[in-house]
Amino acid sequence: MRILLLSRATLGVCLGGLVLAGCKRESRLQATTFETHDAWVRSAPDTGSTTAAYIRFVNGSPDTVVVSHFESDAARIVELHRSSTDGSGESHMTMQNALVVAPNHSLAMKPGGYHLMLIGTTESLPAGKLVRIVMHLSNGSIIATSARVRL
């Protein structure tokens, strides 16, 4: 999934109330992309259970993109967590406030690392089903992606 992000400069020009036509043209020139790929959710047979979702983000913009909030109709609450394993092999999991994707970089959520925790699933999530995940970016944009449920 690809969305267009306006660079800060472009937004500034637009908000400054300059000639609308000029703003439009500049947006087209400076617009860059922030993409989500390979989104998937681990199956959860029971309503009310907890499962995880994973998304790969590609930030093709010259600005850092901060994804500050996640939500989905498939779960009562969606939280961002990060698993990590220390040198002795112990696994820890910590809740994260936001996901930061550096300019012109990608960030892949994956088992053992960043993941979304879908808490209190509102329906059974069998393999093959599609789950919509909505993401709020710190610049005010809201984007969504469809994640395929798999085992």
Next chain:
Amino acid sequence: MQRSSAGPSFGYIVSLAATVAFATLATGCKPASFHGTAYEPPEKAPPVVLQQPSGAKFSLADQQGSVVLLFFGYTHCPDICPTTLNDWKHLKTALGRDASRVRFVFISVDPARDDPVTLQRYVTRFDPDFIAATSDSATLANIERSFHVTSAREETGSANGYAVTHPAQTFVVDKRGNLRLLYSLGMQTSDVVSDIRQLLRGA
């Protein structure tokens, strides 16, 4: 084998290498080579006696003749635990008929939340042959200590409740009851199949 980030000492490695080289020259046998992290030398696995959700006892000592995979986890774990169980599911399929001589044992280190129904349902949704087991906190702590691992509650502020730190590896016990291998998260199924088949052949 003590599991630590520092790993075995240089002297220990030199001595082990010399022993293996001598044994190889003396016998002409090729030493077993594994993809997983090997316990060298193999260690007698500590006693593990747990309760299955059905009420039946699970004892590691009763499993001799089978290769046993052990994992310490908990059902509120949405990331590493289901990933491991799913890897086991693929592994069991890839082992084919050999899987009948392998036991897959998920040990819950969260007995406060993992009641028998919850634990059984969680584990068998990956495969009905997987064994779920747990015990009281004191017994679990003793078992963890004997495996040189720990688990502990961690308050994360999540709506999912507390998290539990736990080992992220799968422990493998051979047919004779010796601790032989460790696998980290992300094991390659074909590698583990190769290792387990060596152990089933008596390596």
